Amino acid sequence: MEALLHRCEGQSALFDPLHFAERIAALDRLEVILDLAEGTDETTNDKALLGRAQALTSQLQAANNALFVELRSEIQSGNGHAALGRWISASQDQGTEIKPGLSYDWRDDLVTGILELEExxxxxxxxxxxxxxxxxxxxxxxxxxxxxxxxxxxxxxxxxxxxxxxxxxxxxxxxxxxxxxxxxxxxxxxxxxxxxxxxxxxxxxxxxxxxxxxxxxxxxxxxxxxxxxxxxxxxxxxxxxxxxxxxxxxxxxxxxxxxxxxxxxxxxxxxxxxxxxxxxxxxxxxxx
Ligand SMILES: C[S@@+](CC[C@H](N)C(=O)[O-])C[C@H]1O[C@@H](n2cnc3c(N)ncnc32)[C@H](O)[C@@H]1O
Incomplete structure:
Protein backbone atom coordinates (compact mmCIF):
# COMPACT_ATOMS: atom_id res chain seq x y z
CA MET A 1 0.00 0.00 0.00
CA GLU A 2 2.86 2.36 0.86
CA ALA A 3 4.30 1.96 -2.67
CA LEU A 4 0.93 2.57 -4.35
CA LEU A 5 0.21 5.62 -2.21
CA HIS A 6 3.66 7.01 -2.85
CA ARG A 7 3.27 6.51 -6.61
CA CYS A 8 -0.21 8.11 -6.75
CA GLU A 9 0.56 11.02 -4.43
CA GLY A 10 3.57 12.00 -6.56
CA GLN A 11 1.65 11.77 -9.83
CA SER A 12 0.16 15.22 -10.36
CA ALA A 13 -1.08 14.17 -13.84
CA LEU A 14 -3.60 11.94 -12.03
CA PHE A 15 -5.50 15.12 -11.14
CA ASP A 16 -5.58 16.37 -14.72
CA PRO A 17 -9.29 16.30 -15.73
CA LEU A 18 -8.40 14.42 -18.93
CA HIS A 19 -6.72 11.55 -17.06
CA PHE A 20 -10.07 10.09 -16.02
CA ALA A 21 -9.25 6.48 -16.98
CA GLU A 22 -6.07 6.54 -14.88
CA ARG A 23 -7.99 8.03 -11.92
CA ILE A 24 -10.61 5.28 -12.12
CA ALA A 25 -7.83 2.63 -12.16
CA ALA A 26 -6.20 4.25 -9.08
CA LEU A 27 -9.57 4.51 -7.30
CA ASP A 28 -10.26 0.82 -8.01
CA ARG A 29 -6.90 -0.17 -6.48
CA LEU A 30 -7.47 2.08 -3.45
CA GLU A 31 -10.93 0.59 -2.93
CA VAL A 32 -9.49 -2.94 -2.82
CA ILE A 33 -6.88 -1.84 -0.26
CA LEU A 34 -9.44 -0.04 1.91
CA ASP A 35 -11.82 -3.03 1.76
CA LEU A 36 -9.03 -5.44 2.77
CA ALA A 37 -7.98 -3.19 5.63
CA GLU A 38 -11.53 -2.94 7.01
CA GLY A 39 -11.95 -4.99 10.16
CA THR A 40 -8.27 -5.89 10.56
CA ASP A 41 -6.32 -4.93 13.70
CA GLU A 42 -4.50 -1.77 12.79
CA THR A 43 -1.13 -0.66 14.06
CA THR A 44 -0.38 3.06 14.29
CA ASN A 45 1.53 2.79 11.04
CA ASP A 46 -1.44 1.11 9.30
CA LYS A 47 -3.75 3.85 10.58
CA ALA A 48 -1.54 6.53 9.07
CA LEU A 49 -1.44 4.69 5.72
CA LEU A 50 -5.20 4.17 5.75
CA GLY A 51 -5.71 7.87 6.48
CA ARG A 52 -3.56 8.71 3.45
CA ALA A 53 -5.47 6.21 1.29
CA GLN A 54 -8.81 7.74 2.36
CA ALA A 55 -7.56 11.29 1.72
CA LEU A 56 -6.25 10.34 -1.73
CA THR A 57 -9.56 8.63 -2.55
CA SER A 58 -11.47 11.81 -1.64
CA GLN A 59 -9.13 13.98 -3.74
CA LEU A 60 -9.46 11.73 -6.78
CA GLN A 61 -13.26 11.62 -6.39
CA ALA A 62 -13.32 15.42 -6.12
CA ALA A 63 -11.34 15.66 -9.39
CA ASN A 64 -13.90 13.38 -11.06
CA ASN A 65 -16.83 15.38 -9.68
CA ALA A 66 -15.27 18.59 -11.01
CA LEU A 67 -15.01 16.98 -14.45
CA PHE A 68 -18.68 15.83 -14.31
CA VAL A 69 -19.83 19.33 -13.32
CA GLU A 70 -17.84 20.85 -16.21
CA LEU A 71 -19.17 18.35 -18.77
CA ARG A 72 -22.78 18.69 -17.54
CA SER A 73 -22.51 22.44 -17.80
CA GLU A 74 -21.14 22.20 -21.38
CA ILE A 75 -24.07 19.94 -22.29
CA GLN A 76 -26.54 22.35 -20.61
CA SER A 77 -25.10 25.16 -22.76
CA GLY A 78 -25.80 23.15 -25.91
CA ASN A 79 -22.19 22.02 -26.48
CA GLY A 80 -22.76 18.35 -25.73
CA HIS A 81 -21.46 17.27 -29.13
CA ALA A 82 -18.06 18.86 -28.48
CA ALA A 83 -17.99 17.99 -24.77
CA LEU A 84 -18.73 14.29 -25.13
CA GLY A 85 -17.47 13.93 -28.70
CA ARG A 86 -13.94 14.54 -27.41
CA TRP A 87 -14.24 11.58 -25.07
CA ILE A 88 -15.82 9.38 -27.70
CA SER A 89 -12.96 9.98 -30.13
CA ALA A 90 -10.31 9.81 -27.40
CA SER A 91 -11.77 6.49 -26.36
CA GLN A 92 -11.32 5.17 -29.89
CA ASP A 93 -7.99 6.78 -30.69
CA GLN A 94 -5.92 4.40 -28.68
CA GLY A 95 -5.31 2.24 -31.72
CA THR A 96 -6.57 -0.90 -30.03
CA GLU A 97 -9.75 -2.78 -30.87
CA ILE A 98 -12.45 -2.11 -28.34
CA LYS A 99 -12.91 -4.98 -25.93
CA PRO A 100 -15.85 -7.19 -26.89
CA GLY A 101 -18.34 -8.43 -24.31
CA LEU A 102 -20.44 -7.30 -21.40
CA SER A 103 -17.80 -6.02 -18.97
CA TYR A 104 -17.88 -2.36 -17.93
CA ASP A 105 -14.93 0.07 -17.81
CA TRP A 106 -14.02 3.71 -17.08
CA ARG A 107 -16.27 4.93 -19.90
CA ASP A 108 -19.27 3.64 -17.92
CA ASP A 109 -18.09 5.56 -14.83
CA LEU A 110 -17.82 8.65 -17.03
CA VAL A 111 -21.33 8.23 -18.45
CA THR A 112 -22.78 7.50 -14.99
CA GLY A 113 -21.14 10.65 -13.60
CA ILE A 114 -22.41 12.82 -16.44
CA LEU A 115 -25.95 11.50 -16.77
CA GLU A 116 -26.60 11.01 -13.03
CA LEU A 117 -29.31 8.46 -13.87
CA GLU A 118 -31.05 7.12 -10.81
CA GLU A 119 -32.04 3.48 -10.44
C1 LIG B 1 -31.13 -5.55 -21.79
S1 LIG B 1 -32.03 -4.10 -21.30
C2 LIG B 1 -31.40 -2.90 -22.47
C3 LIG B 1 -31.49 -1.47 -21.99
C4 LIG B 1 -31.01 -0.40 -22.95
N1 LIG B 1 -31.51 -0.59 -24.29
C5 LIG B 1 -29.51 -0.32 -23.02
O1 LIG B 1 -28.96 -0.87 -23.98
O2 LIG B 1 -28.85 0.27 -22.15
C6 LIG B 1 -33.65 -4.50 -21.94
C7 LIG B 1 -34.73 -3.52 -21.55
O3 LIG B 1 -35.90 -3.84 -22.29
C8 LIG B 1 -37.05 -3.61 -21.47
N2 LIG B 1 -38.15 -4.41 -22.01
C9 LIG B 1 -38.30 -5.76 -21.95
N3 LIG B 1 -39.43 -6.12 -22.60
C10 LIG B 1 -40.00 -4.98 -23.07
C11 LIG B 1 -41.17 -4.71 -23.82
N4 LIG B 1 -42.00 -5.68 -24.24
N5 LIG B 1 -41.45 -3.42 -24.15
C12 LIG B 1 -40.64 -2.41 -23.73
N6 LIG B 1 -39.52 -2.61 -23.02
C13 LIG B 1 -39.19 -3.88 -22.70
C14 LIG B 1 -36.58 -4.04 -20.08
O4 LIG B 1 -37.39 -3.45 -19.05
C15 LIG B 1 -35.13 -3.52 -20.08
O5 LIG B 1 -35.08 -2.22 -19.57
Missing amino acids: PDSPPVHPGGEMVFYQPTPARHIFEMLSSLNLGADDVLIDLGSGLGHVPLLAAITTPAQCIGIELEPAYIESARRCATDLGVSNVDFVTEDVSQADLSNLSRATVFYLYTPFTGTLLTTVLGKLRDQALCRSIRIAAFGPCVEALAAKEWLETQSPSQSERIAVFFSRG
Whole structure:
Protein backbone atom coordinates (compact mmCIF):
# COMPACT_ATOMS: atom_id res chain seq x y z
CA MET A 1 0.00 0.00 0.00
CA GLU A 2 2.86 2.36 0.86
CA ALA A 3 4.30 1.96 -2.67
CA LEU A 4 0.93 2.57 -4.35
CA LEU A 5 0.21 5.62 -2.21
CA HIS A 6 3.66 7.01 -2.85
CA ARG A 7 3.27 6.51 -6.61
CA CYS A 8 -0.21 8.11 -6.75
CA GLU A 9 0.56 11.02 -4.43
CA GLY A 10 3.57 12.00 -6.56
CA GLN A 11 1.65 11.77 -9.83
CA SER A 12 0.16 15.22 -10.36
CA ALA A 13 -1.08 14.17 -13.84
CA LEU A 14 -3.60 11.94 -12.03
CA PHE A 15 -5.50 15.12 -11.14
CA ASP A 16 -5.58 16.37 -14.72
CA PRO A 17 -9.29 16.30 -15.73
CA LEU A 18 -8.40 14.42 -18.93
CA HIS A 19 -6.72 11.55 -17.06
CA PHE A 20 -10.07 10.09 -16.02
CA ALA A 21 -9.25 6.48 -16.98
CA GLU A 22 -6.07 6.54 -14.88
CA ARG A 23 -7.99 8.03 -11.92
CA ILE A 24 -10.61 5.28 -12.12
CA ALA A 25 -7.83 2.63 -12.16
CA ALA A 26 -6.20 4.25 -9.08
CA LEU A 27 -9.57 4.51 -7.30
CA ASP A 28 -10.26 0.82 -8.01
CA ARG A 29 -6.90 -0.17 -6.48
CA LEU A 30 -7.47 2.08 -3.45
CA GLU A 31 -10.93 0.59 -2.93
CA VAL A 32 -9.49 -2.94 -2.82
CA ILE A 33 -6.88 -1.84 -0.26
CA LEU A 34 -9.44 -0.04 1.91
CA ASP A 35 -11.82 -3.03 1.76
CA LEU A 36 -9.03 -5.44 2.77
CA ALA A 37 -7.98 -3.19 5.63
CA GLU A 38 -11.53 -2.94 7.01
CA GLY A 39 -11.95 -4.99 10.16
CA THR A 40 -8.27 -5.89 10.56
CA ASP A 41 -6.32 -4.93 13.70
CA GLU A 42 -4.50 -1.77 12.79
CA THR A 43 -1.13 -0.66 14.06
CA THR A 44 -0.38 3.06 14.29
CA ASN A 45 1.53 2.79 11.04
CA ASP A 46 -1.44 1.11 9.30
CA LYS A 47 -3.75 3.85 10.58
CA ALA A 48 -1.54 6.53 9.07
CA LEU A 49 -1.44 4.69 5.72
CA LEU A 50 -5.20 4.17 5.75
CA GLY A 51 -5.71 7.87 6.48
CA ARG A 52 -3.56 8.71 3.45
CA ALA A 53 -5.47 6.21 1.29
CA GLN A 54 -8.81 7.74 2.36
CA ALA A 55 -7.56 11.29 1.72
CA LEU A 56 -6.25 10.34 -1.73
CA THR A 57 -9.56 8.63 -2.55
CA SER A 58 -11.47 11.81 -1.64
CA GLN A 59 -9.13 13.98 -3.74
CA LEU A 60 -9.46 11.73 -6.78
CA GLN A 61 -13.26 11.62 -6.39
CA ALA A 62 -13.32 15.42 -6.12
CA ALA A 63 -11.34 15.66 -9.39
CA ASN A 64 -13.90 13.38 -11.06
CA ASN A 65 -16.83 15.38 -9.68
CA ALA A 66 -15.27 18.59 -11.01
CA LEU A 67 -15.01 16.98 -14.45
CA PHE A 68 -18.68 15.83 -14.31
CA VAL A 69 -19.83 19.33 -13.32
CA GLU A 70 -17.84 20.85 -16.21
CA LEU A 71 -19.17 18.35 -18.77
CA ARG A 72 -22.78 18.69 -17.54
CA SER A 73 -22.51 22.44 -17.80
CA GLU A 74 -21.14 22.20 -21.38
CA ILE A 75 -24.07 19.94 -22.29
CA GLN A 76 -26.54 22.35 -20.61
CA SER A 77 -25.10 25.16 -22.76
CA GLY A 78 -25.80 23.15 -25.91
CA ASN A 79 -22.19 22.02 -26.48
CA GLY A 80 -22.76 18.35 -25.73
CA HIS A 81 -21.46 17.27 -29.13
CA ALA A 82 -18.06 18.86 -28.48
CA ALA A 83 -17.99 17.99 -24.77
CA LEU A 84 -18.73 14.29 -25.13
CA GLY A 85 -17.47 13.93 -28.70
CA ARG A 86 -13.94 14.54 -27.41
CA TRP A 87 -14.24 11.58 -25.07
CA ILE A 88 -15.82 9.38 -27.70
CA SER A 89 -12.96 9.98 -30.13
CA ALA A 90 -10.31 9.81 -27.40
CA SER A 91 -11.77 6.49 -26.36
CA GLN A 92 -11.32 5.17 -29.89
CA ASP A 93 -7.99 6.78 -30.69
CA GLN A 94 -5.92 4.40 -28.68
CA GLY A 95 -5.31 2.24 -31.72
CA THR A 96 -6.57 -0.90 -30.03
CA GLU A 97 -9.75 -2.78 -30.87
CA ILE A 98 -12.45 -2.11 -28.34
CA LYS A 99 -12.91 -4.98 -25.93
CA PRO A 100 -15.85 -7.19 -26.89
CA GLY A 101 -18.34 -8.43 -24.31
CA LEU A 102 -20.44 -7.30 -21.40
CA SER A 103 -17.80 -6.02 -18.97
CA TYR A 104 -17.88 -2.36 -17.93
CA ASP A 105 -14.93 0.07 -17.81
CA TRP A 106 -14.02 3.71 -17.08
CA ARG A 107 -16.27 4.93 -19.90
CA ASP A 108 -19.27 3.64 -17.92
CA ASP A 109 -18.09 5.56 -14.83
CA LEU A 110 -17.82 8.65 -17.03
CA VAL A 111 -21.33 8.23 -18.45
CA THR A 112 -22.78 7.50 -14.99
CA GLY A 113 -21.14 10.65 -13.60
CA ILE A 114 -22.41 12.82 -16.44
CA LEU A 115 -25.95 11.50 -16.77
CA GLU A 116 -26.60 11.01 -13.03
CA LEU A 117 -29.31 8.46 -13.87
CA GLU A 118 -31.05 7.12 -10.81
CA GLU A 119 -32.04 3.48 -10.44
CA PRO A 120 -35.63 3.31 -9.12
CA ASP A 121 -36.00 2.94 -5.32
CA SER A 122 -38.44 0.07 -5.66
CA PRO A 123 -37.61 -2.99 -7.79
CA PRO A 124 -38.98 -2.68 -11.32
CA VAL A 125 -42.24 -4.41 -12.12
CA HIS A 126 -40.75 -6.88 -14.53
CA PRO A 127 -43.22 -9.20 -16.23
CA GLY A 128 -40.56 -11.85 -16.96
CA GLY A 129 -41.20 -14.60 -19.51
CA GLU A 130 -39.69 -13.55 -22.81
CA MET A 131 -38.98 -10.01 -21.60
CA VAL A 132 -35.37 -9.46 -20.55
CA PHE A 133 -34.43 -7.62 -17.35
CA TYR A 134 -32.57 -4.31 -17.42
CA GLN A 135 -28.86 -4.20 -18.11
CA PRO A 136 -27.20 -1.22 -19.78
CA THR A 137 -25.11 -1.54 -22.94
CA PRO A 138 -21.44 -0.93 -21.97
CA ALA A 139 -20.57 2.66 -22.91
CA ARG A 140 -17.62 1.73 -25.16
CA HIS A 141 -20.03 -0.15 -27.46
CA ILE A 142 -22.44 2.82 -27.51
CA PHE A 143 -19.54 5.16 -28.36
CA GLU A 144 -18.39 2.87 -31.17
CA MET A 145 -21.94 2.59 -32.53
CA LEU A 146 -22.44 6.38 -32.50
CA SER A 147 -19.17 6.86 -34.40
CA SER A 148 -20.15 4.33 -37.04
CA LEU A 149 -23.82 5.40 -37.44
CA ASN A 150 -22.89 9.03 -38.12
CA LEU A 151 -26.43 10.21 -37.29
CA GLY A 152 -27.62 13.42 -38.94
CA ALA A 153 -30.50 15.84 -38.38
CA ASP A 154 -32.76 13.71 -40.60
CA ASP A 155 -32.22 10.59 -38.53
CA VAL A 156 -34.59 9.28 -35.88
CA LEU A 157 -33.10 6.65 -33.57
CA ILE A 158 -35.42 4.48 -31.49
CA ASP A 159 -34.10 2.27 -28.68
CA LEU A 160 -36.60 -0.58 -28.27
CA GLY A 161 -36.49 -1.37 -24.53
CA SER A 162 -34.44 1.65 -23.52
CA GLY A 163 -34.06 0.98 -19.77
CA LEU A 164 -32.64 4.06 -18.04
CA GLY A 165 -32.10 5.63 -21.46
CA HIS A 166 -28.29 5.72 -21.88
CA VAL A 167 -28.42 5.07 -25.63
CA PRO A 168 -31.02 7.69 -26.66
CA LEU A 169 -29.55 10.23 -24.21
CA LEU A 170 -25.97 9.83 -25.45
CA ALA A 171 -27.13 9.86 -29.08
CA ALA A 172 -29.21 13.02 -28.47
CA ILE A 173 -26.35 14.77 -26.66
CA THR A 174 -23.75 14.03 -29.31
CA THR A 175 -25.74 14.16 -32.57
CA PRO A 176 -28.52 16.30 -34.08
CA ALA A 177 -30.78 13.22 -34.55
CA GLN A 178 -34.17 12.88 -32.87
CA CYS A 179 -33.88 10.08 -30.33
CA ILE A 180 -36.65 8.07 -28.70
CA GLY A 181 -36.57 5.44 -25.98
CA ILE A 182 -39.49 3.02 -25.67
CA GLU A 183 -39.57 1.17 -22.35
CA LEU A 184 -42.12 -0.87 -20.42
CA GLU A 185 -40.95 0.14 -16.94
CA PRO A 186 -42.36 3.58 -15.92
CA ALA A 187 -39.70 4.19 -13.25
CA TYR A 188 -36.90 3.92 -15.85
CA ILE A 189 -38.75 6.32 -18.13
CA GLU A 190 -39.15 8.79 -15.28
CA SER A 191 -35.41 8.69 -14.53
CA ALA A 192 -34.47 9.11 -18.22
CA ARG A 193 -36.86 12.07 -18.63
CA ARG A 194 -35.46 13.72 -15.48
CA CYS A 195 -31.95 13.41 -16.90
CA ALA A 196 -32.98 14.94 -20.25
CA THR A 197 -34.67 17.85 -18.44
CA ASP A 198 -31.73 18.45 -16.07
CA LEU A 199 -29.27 18.47 -18.97
CA GLY A 200 -31.57 20.58 -21.19
CA VAL A 201 -31.47 17.97 -23.98
CA SER A 202 -34.51 18.59 -26.18
CA ASN A 203 -34.01 16.14 -29.08
CA VAL A 204 -34.90 13.11 -26.97
CA ASP A 205 -38.22 11.66 -25.92
CA PHE A 206 -39.23 8.68 -23.81
CA VAL A 207 -42.41 6.64 -24.21
CA THR A 208 -43.76 4.15 -21.68
CA GLU A 209 -45.01 1.33 -23.85
CA ASP A 210 -44.77 -2.39 -24.53
CA VAL A 211 -42.70 -2.52 -27.72
CA SER A 212 -44.75 -5.43 -29.07
CA GLN A 213 -47.81 -3.14 -28.91
CA ALA A 214 -45.86 0.00 -29.96
CA ASP A 215 -47.66 2.81 -31.69
CA LEU A 216 -46.86 2.66 -35.41
CA SER A 217 -46.71 6.44 -35.61
CA ASN A 218 -43.55 6.25 -33.51
CA LEU A 219 -42.01 3.27 -35.30
CA SER A 220 -42.69 4.75 -38.72
CA ARG A 221 -40.51 7.76 -37.91
CA ALA A 222 -37.37 5.74 -37.22
CA THR A 223 -34.40 5.56 -39.56
CA VAL A 224 -32.36 3.56 -37.02
CA PHE A 225 -33.57 1.04 -34.46
CA TYR A 226 -31.45 -0.15 -31.55
CA LEU A 227 -32.04 -3.35 -29.60
CA TYR A 228 -29.97 -4.71 -26.75
CA THR A 229 -31.92 -7.98 -26.70
CA PRO A 230 -34.96 -6.63 -24.83
CA PHE A 231 -36.92 -9.83 -25.42
CA THR A 232 -36.59 -13.28 -26.90
CA GLY A 233 -38.75 -16.00 -28.50
CA THR A 234 -42.11 -15.17 -30.04
CA LEU A 235 -41.99 -11.59 -28.75
CA LEU A 236 -38.75 -10.97 -30.64
CA THR A 237 -40.25 -12.62 -33.74
CA THR A 238 -43.33 -10.34 -33.50
CA VAL A 239 -41.24 -7.18 -33.14
CA LEU A 240 -38.85 -8.16 -35.95
CA GLY A 241 -41.97 -8.66 -38.10
CA LYS A 242 -42.97 -5.05 -37.31
CA LEU A 243 -39.49 -3.84 -38.24
CA ARG A 244 -39.66 -5.77 -41.49
CA ASP A 245 -42.95 -3.98 -42.31
CA GLN A 246 -41.13 -0.70 -41.74
CA ALA A 247 -38.27 -1.83 -44.00
CA LEU A 248 -40.76 -2.49 -46.81
CA CYS A 249 -41.65 1.24 -46.82
CA ARG A 250 -38.15 2.75 -46.52
CA SER A 251 -34.49 2.01 -45.82
CA ILE A 252 -33.76 1.41 -42.17
CA ARG A 253 -30.72 0.44 -40.14
CA ILE A 254 -30.92 -1.84 -37.12
CA ALA A 255 -28.13 -1.82 -34.55
CA ALA A 256 -28.19 -4.73 -32.14
CA PHE A 257 -26.29 -6.16 -29.20
CA GLY A 258 -26.45 -9.50 -27.41
CA PRO A 259 -28.20 -12.72 -28.39
CA CYS A 260 -30.74 -11.00 -30.70
CA VAL A 261 -27.88 -10.35 -33.17
CA GLU A 262 -28.08 -13.99 -34.25
CA ALA A 263 -31.81 -13.68 -35.01
CA LEU A 264 -31.20 -10.52 -37.06
CA ALA A 265 -28.28 -12.07 -38.96
CA ALA A 266 -30.63 -14.85 -40.09
CA LYS A 267 -33.13 -12.43 -41.69
CA GLU A 268 -32.89 -12.40 -45.48
CA TRP A 269 -34.30 -8.83 -45.62
CA LEU A 270 -31.25 -7.52 -43.73
CA GLU A 271 -27.59 -7.35 -44.65
CA THR A 272 -24.47 -6.31 -42.79
CA GLN A 273 -21.09 -5.03 -43.91
CA SER A 274 -19.02 -6.91 -41.38
CA PRO A 275 -19.35 -10.34 -39.80
CA SER A 276 -21.88 -9.89 -37.00
CA GLN A 277 -21.06 -10.97 -33.47
CA SER A 278 -23.19 -10.69 -30.34
CA GLU A 279 -20.29 -9.37 -28.22
CA ARG A 280 -20.11 -6.10 -30.20
CA ILE A 281 -22.91 -3.93 -31.58
CA ALA A 282 -23.73 -5.16 -35.08
CA VAL A 283 -25.32 -2.81 -37.62
CA PHE A 284 -27.71 -4.21 -40.23
CA PHE A 285 -29.15 -2.45 -43.30
CA SER A 286 -32.47 -3.28 -44.88
CA ARG A 287 -32.03 -4.61 -48.43
CA GLY A 288 -33.30 -2.14 -51.02
C1 LIG B 1 -31.13 -5.55 -21.79
S1 LIG B 1 -32.03 -4.10 -21.30
C2 LIG B 1 -31.40 -2.90 -22.47
C3 LIG B 1 -31.49 -1.47 -21.99
C4 LIG B 1 -31.01 -0.40 -22.95
N1 LIG B 1 -31.51 -0.59 -24.29
C5 LIG B 1 -29.51 -0.32 -23.02
O1 LIG B 1 -28.96 -0.87 -23.98
O2 LIG B 1 -28.85 0.27 -22.15
C6 LIG B 1 -33.65 -4.50 -21.94
C7 LIG B 1 -34.73 -3.52 -21.55
O3 LIG B 1 -35.90 -3.84 -22.29
C8 LIG B 1 -37.05 -3.61 -21.47
N2 LIG B 1 -38.15 -4.41 -22.01
C9 LIG B 1 -38.30 -5.76 -21.95
N3 LIG B 1 -39.43 -6.12 -22.60
C10 LIG B 1 -40.00 -4.98 -23.07
C11 LIG B 1 -41.17 -4.71 -23.82
N4 LIG B 1 -42.00 -5.68 -24.24
N5 LIG B 1 -41.45 -3.42 -24.15
C12 LIG B 1 -40.64 -2.41 -23.73
N6 LIG B 1 -39.52 -2.61 -23.02
C13 LIG B 1 -39.19 -3.88 -22.70
C14 LIG B 1 -36.58 -4.04 -20.08
O4 LIG B 1 -37.39 -3.45 -19.05
C15 LIG B 1 -35.13 -3.52 -20.08
O5 LIG B 1 -35.08 -2.22 -19.57
